[in-house]
Amino acid sequence: MHISEDRISHIAHQIYDKLWRDDLADFPDERRALDSIKGSIEGFFSLMGQVDQVVRDKLASYSQAKVPGSREWEILYQKFYAEELAKKKW
Numbered sequence: 001m002h003i004s005e006d007r008i009s010h011i012a013h014q015i016y017d018k019l020w021r022d023d024l025a026d027f028p029d030e031r032r033a034l035d036s037i038k039g040s041i042e043g044f045f046s047l048m049g050q051v052d053q054v055v056r057d058k059l060a061s062y063s064q065a066k067v068p069g070s071r072e073w074e075i076l077y078q079k080f081y082a083e084e085l086a087k088k089k090w
Helices: 005-021 030-060 071-087
Strands: none
Touching (some): 005 030
16 A cells, blocks of 8 residues: 555644643654654554565465455454464564
């Protein structure tokens, strides 16, 4: 899954503003805080993309061709996705 830089920046600003408004964190350097939040968001989406690709590859290798979007495919996708996330200790 690819998320645009603008979208990541928007989400990072929302998180930063919420933490500051609710007095959950004080940031001595706004730029560093935003960069750190953006890095975390990018890491999250990168990991989710990797897991998604592993699951899709696993489903494609099944001898019984499952149709993407079918009920059976969705059930297996969710099962394998949860298994892969557990392997990554997410």
